[in-house]
C-alpha cells in the first residue's frame with residue numbers, strides 16, 4: 078500500500094553549502110531510493126539521527142559503534158558542514174547523510190529495519206499556532222514504529238516542559254511504544270549536543286521509547 082505522511086515544514090534553509098562541502102557531501106549522501114538502500118544498507122544494523130544539528134551525537138555514536146550504519150538527517154546546511162568536518166577528521170566510515178526533511182526519506186526505509194533512532198532537542202515550536210509543526214506527533218511516531226525492529230529504541234530529549242508533556246501524550250496516542258524517562262548518562266556513547274549545552278539544565282528530559290511488535 079502506498080504510504081503517505083503530511084509534510085509540514087519544520088525548518089528553514091538560510092545558507093548554501095561551499096563547493097568543497099558539496100563535493101564531500103556527494104561522498105556521504107544517502108541515495109533516497111528503496112532499491113539503493115536495499116542493496117547497500119539494509120543487510121546492516123541501521124540507526125537514524127533525526128535533526129542532528131552540528132552532528133556531535135551522530136559522530137560519537139558512529140565512532141562508538143563501528144558495526145552499525147547511522148543515517149543523519151538534517152536540512153540545516155551549516156550543521157551538515159560541521160558533520161562533514163567531523164567525519165573527515167575522525168576518518169568515520171559508517172555515517173550517511175540525508176540533507177533534507179526526514180519525512181522525505183523515511184517512507185523509503187524498509188519496514189522493521191531501524192534498531193535505534195535519536196531525536197535530540199527537536200524544535201519546540203512554542204506558539205500554539207505553530208504546534209502543528211512539531212516533529213513528534215502520533216502520526217510520525219506510528220510511521221516510525223513501522224520502520225523499527227522489535228525492541229528497537231527511540232531516544233528523545235527536550236528542555237521544554239510543555240513539549241515534554243505533549244510528547245508523552247502523543248506517544249500514548251500512537252500506542253506503538255512503551256516509554257520511560259531516563260538520565261543522559263543512560264544513553265550509551267552520547268555526546269552532549271550544541272542544543273543540550275544551551276538547554277536549561279534542570280529541565281532536560283530524556284525519553285527512551287521501546288517498540289514491541291506485540292503492543
Ligand SMILES: C[S@@+](CC[C@H](N)C(=O)[O-])C[C@H]1O[C@@H](n2cnc3c(N)ncnc32)[C@H](O)[C@@H]1O
Nearest residue numbers: 087088128129130153178179197198270271272
Ligand atoms: C533544536 S535543533 C537540535 C539539533 C541537535 N539535535 C542538537 O541537539 O543540538 C533541531 C534540528 O532539527 C532539524 N529539523 C527540524 N525539522 C526537521 C525535519 N523534518 N527533518 C530533519 N531535521 C529536522 C533542524 O534543522 C534543527 O537543526
